[in-house]
Amino acid sequence: MGGRVTRSLAQVFSHREASIALMILILFVALSFANEYFLSSRNLLNVGRQASVVAIVALGQALVIISRGLDLSVGSTLGLSAVSSAYVASVTGSQELALAAGLGAGLVVGVLNGLMVTRININPFIATLGMLSVARGVALLMTGGIPIPYTGWAQWLGAGRIGDVPFSLILLIVLVVVFHIFATRTRIGRNVYAIGDNPKAARLAGINIEGTRLLVYALCGMLAGLGGIILAGNLASASPDLGRGYELDVIAAVILGGAALSGGRGTMYGVLLGALLMALLSNAFVLLGISSHWQVVAKGLVIILAVGIDGLRRGRED
Amino acid sequence: MSDLLLELRAIEKSFGSVHVLHGVDLDVRRGEVIGLIGENGAGKSTLMNIVAGTLAPSAGTMAFEGRPAQLRSVRDGRAIGISFVHQELSTVGALSIAENIFLGDYRAGPGGFVNYKAIRTEAAQVLERVGLGHIDPRTELGRLRTGEQQLIEIAKAIVEKPRLLILDEPTSSLTPFEAERLFALMKELSDQGTGLILITHRLEEALANCSRIVVLRDGRLISDRASATTGREQLIHDMVGKEATFTYRGGERGPGEVRLKVEGLKDKGFLAPIDLEVRAGEVVGLFGLVGAGRTEFLETLYGARPRTAGSVTLDGAPVAISEVTDAVKAGLFMLPEGRKSRGILPTHSVERNISISHLGQLARHGFVPGGAEREAAARRAETLNIKMGSIRQPITSLSGGNQQKALFGRALLADPRILLLDEPTHGVDVGAKSEIYDIIHGLADQGLGIIVASSELPEIMALADRCVVFAGGRIAGILSRDQMSDDAILELAFSLEADAPGTGKAPAYAR
Missing domain, CATH: 3.40.50.300 (P-loop containing nucleotide triphosphate hydrolases)
Known part of the structure; x- marks a missing residue:
């Protein structure tokens, strides 16, 4: 009997999502004892809001990584989309056009990434590393390096609340559900997993690899664009420097959430958990009054720990 | 010493x-x-x-x-x-x-x-x-x-x-x-x-x-x-040797209409122009030594390798194949050599390995109905007698033979008109081998055209209604069932290599 319980527990923890959920739980319990303010709804909702942009962008990144790709350009795409959106808003005054410009800029970057990877066969790491620089440069050129004030819909997206709940958090939950359904229930979503699991087999099974990969990069770019609008709206200002270094947080959330860089493995709710864990960590450092420099160290350690446990469990592969 | x-x-x-x-x-x-x-x-x-x-x-x-x-x-x-x-x-x-x-x-x-x-x-x-x-x-x-x-x-x-x-x-x-x-x-x-x-x-x-x-x-x-x-x-x-482990039992099928007609198929320089016909209910064996061009031919036909010339006709209608997706749409399906590297999706379940090429037909407005998917996969698993605990277990937990049967399940669900099999029993034990032969014969009885490429003579002898022998990237000869014998096949397979030792290619077709 005891053996069976141990075994089924072991089964649960063979999913990396479970170890992340456990880490979140431990942190949650520890923090609620350590600081009475932690459990206040205001604080918790704030954690959710902080997690939302990283998590939204990470949903797209997760699809890319599951298909055995990588998008390093998401931070720059986010910045470019934010300034494009703010620029169109300030020139035309139209909120619809501004929103479309932000999402469109992200989409264009994503499609270009996808074309580089699928048509010219550039390694995704290199293609999107190049794009990281190009997109940031274009954002700087568009603004001359000076932030553009940004109000309107974006502000509501980034800082608005429904009741007490931040709108970006609600949007995140909706998107997680939508992308979970997309990834697990649709034909294209399932093909994404198959391609990442064994691209050669997927091709011979008649799956359109190029088309699927292109779509995945396009979605990732568009979600980065959405993230840019939310972030700029929250700050009421679109800086061309917005999202610098964001790609690392986003990739970390995906990997923490149980996706494998080698493709074929990962879930959308795992991404949500990964982003939550990182937001909880930064919240912990604020509440406990520890230097934020330690937070940078801790973030790195958590990533190494989470992936390290998995590596030890799977053993050597070569 | x-x-x-x-x-x-x-x-x-x-x-x-x-x-x-x-x-x-x-x-x-x-x-x-x-x-x-x-x-x-x-x-x-x-x-x-x-x-x-x-x-x-x-x-x-x-x-x-x-x-x-x-x-x-x-x-x-x-x-x-x-x-x-x-x-x-x-x-x-x-x-x-x-x-x-x-x-x-x-x-x-x-x-x-x-x-x-x-x-x-x-x-x-x-x-x-x-x-x-x-x-x-x-x-x-x-x-x-x-x-x-x-x-x-x-x-x-x-x-x-x-x-x-x-x-x-x-x-x-x-x-x-x-x-x-x-x-x-x-x-x-x-x-x-x-x-x-x-x-x-x-x-x-x-x-x-x-x-x-x-x-x-x-x-x-x-x-x-x-x-x-x-x-x-x-x-x-x-x-x-002389002992045949498996017996051929094709004979009773009458030759049907021509289903697949390949004319002048050529790749970037290895394959000579290849002409080949496959009739309904016919199993065509492709024999050749390592490097003879069997796999290259199948992959070029299937759109997995670039083709430079040639036409393909399916059931009388010409089809344009430049990608694997075109081939599958047209009604070809290939089970590749190298089950592990190019066949299975290793972290997927048995069910999902079987259904992956069928999602297009199953999907309603892009969504895959889980129940229908499970039912379709389970039915194939049962008819193919795949030995497993549950259809949701990872494919890698099955034996090689059962993995191969699952891949046959994938091919059947894709509902092809022509089935291309490359070394279908590689690394499979004798029991599963004989089951796979039964499956192949059964599919031919249903009127599919089947091409089986193999480097094992007994396999060709057990399956093929006709044997096409490859050597050095071209067809060295075609033997009818009556002409097929181990010696005759090997004679052809070695023929070109003796002409051009060491090159691995027949120079005759160079233009």
């Missing part, structure tokens, strides 16, 4: 329940050159891997230079003087030739610094011996042709001055001139007392350069003959 170098006694080897070597005895004397031949899967490589220390025998003993040798690794084997040059390259393309020849050691002195001067001088000497004296040892290895890289492998082996050198198909990518040079080197080594074992598919090569020829079949040593007193026909007879 006796001049006996290697003594193998009653060597047995099993992988799980599969018995691949049955009590093999073999002696090799100093300075002797032994040819080791046999069909694919006869156990040649397994036996040589045991000699070299890569594999441990399940039973039996081995002695080297009169002392018992229990090798636990390749390193052990090399320490006592046994070198094995594999057919697959193990060179590092980004390093220089000299660094490759001294890989891992680099003649490094104390402090670990590579002694470039020493490795260059020594490399230049050994390059001369293998016939590559004109090449600078500082050249990056990746810039050499495959054949030249193969010679570098041999150079790597001979700098260790092995007492027994095993070469696995060393000439498959060499030009005739390079091959001659290699045989001269082998002669030189044998005169110095080195024992050599040459694994080869080319009978002429073995007859001309080996003192003895040993034939393996189904894991047994069948014959051990002096090459001076034997000939091709005798060797082919030894390789094939």
Whole structure:
């Protein structure tokens, strides 16, 4: 009997999502004892809001990584989309056009990434590393390096609340559900997993690899664009420097959430958990009054720990 | 000291329940050159891997230079003087030739610094011996042709001055001139007392350069003959044997309408223009030695390799295939060789491995209904008799034969008109093999056109209504069921190779 319980527990923890959920739980319990303010709804909702942009962008990144790709350009795409959106808003005054410009800029970057990877066969790491620089440069050129004030819909997206709940958090939950359904229930979503699991087999099974990969990069770019609008709206200002270094947080959330860089493995709710864990960590450092420099160290350690446990469990592969 | 170098006694080897070597005895004397031949899967490589220390025998003993040798690794084997040059390259393309020849050691002195001067001088000497004296040892290895890289492998082996050198198909990518040079080197080594074992598919090569020829079949040593007193026909007879494990039962199907017609199919330079017809209910066997072009033909037909010319007609209507997706849409489906690398989706369940090519038909507005998917996959798993605990278990937890049956399930769900099978029973045990043969016959009875590419003669004999023999990238001949015999097929398969030894290509079609 005891053996069976141990075994089924072991089964649960063979999913990396479970170890992340456990880490979140431990942190949650520890923090609620350590600081009475932690459990206040205001604080918790704030954690959710902080997690939302990283998590939204990470949903797209997760699809890319599951298909055995990588998008390093998401931070720059986010910045470019934010300034494009703010620029169109300030020139035309139209909120619809501004929103479309932000999402469109992200989409264009994503499609270009996808074309580089699928048509010219550039390694995704290199293609999107190049794009990281190009997109940031274009954002700087568009603004001359000076932030553009940004109000309107974006502000509501980034800082608005429904009741007490931040709108970006609600949007995140909706998107997680939508992308979970997309990834697990649709034909294209399932093909994404198959391609990442064994691209050669997927091709011979008649799956359109190029088309699927292109779509995945396009979605990732568009979600980065959405993230840019939310972030700029929250700050009421679109800086061309917005999202610098964001790609690392986003990739970390995906990997923490149980996706494998080698493709074929990962879930959308795992991404949500990964982003939550990182937001909880930064919240912990604020509440406990520890230097934020330690937070940078801790973030790195958590990533190494989470992936390290998995590596030890799977053993050597070569 | 006796001049006996290697003594193998009653060597047995099993992988799980599969018995691949049955009590093999073999002696090799100093300075002797032994040819080791046999069909694919006869156990040649397994036996040589045991000699070299890569594999441990399940039973039996081995002695080297009169002392018992229990090798636990390749390193052990090399320490006592046994070198094995594999057919697959193990060179590092980004390093220089000299660094490759001294890989891992680099003649490094104390402090670990590579002694470039020493490795260059020594490399230049050994390059001369293998016939590559004109090449600078500082050249990056990746810039050499495959054949030249193969010679570098041999150079790597001979700098260790092995007492027994095993070469696995060393000439498959060499030009005739390079091959001659290699045989001269082998002669030189044998005169110095080195024992050599040459694994080869080319009978002429073995007859001309080996003192003895040993034939393996189904894991047994069948014959051990002096090459001076034997000939091709005798060797082919030894390789094939006479017992057929599986019986052909196609005959009762009448030939139907032509379903697939391939005309002038050509790729970027390996395949000669290929013409082929497959009728409804017909199983066409493609036989050929390794590198004969069977797989290349199937992949080019299927859109997985670029095609430069040729047309494909399916049920009378021309189809344009430039991508695999086009082929699948048109009604072709291929089960590739290499189940692990190109067949299964390793982290997916059995169910999802079966259904993956069927999602398009199942999906409603892009969504895959889970119930319908499970039902479709489960029905196939049941008719194909896949042995498993649950259809949701990972595919990698099944045996090779059951994985292969699951891939058949995938093919059936795709509902093809023409099925292309490349080595459908590779690495599958006998029981599953016979089930797979039944499946193939059953599909032909339903009117599918089937092409089975195989390097195993008994498989072709058990399945094919007609046999197309490939050699050197072109069709060497087509045999009707009445004309099909082991000897006739092998005669054709070896025919072009004898014309153009060493090139691996037939020059006749070059235009």
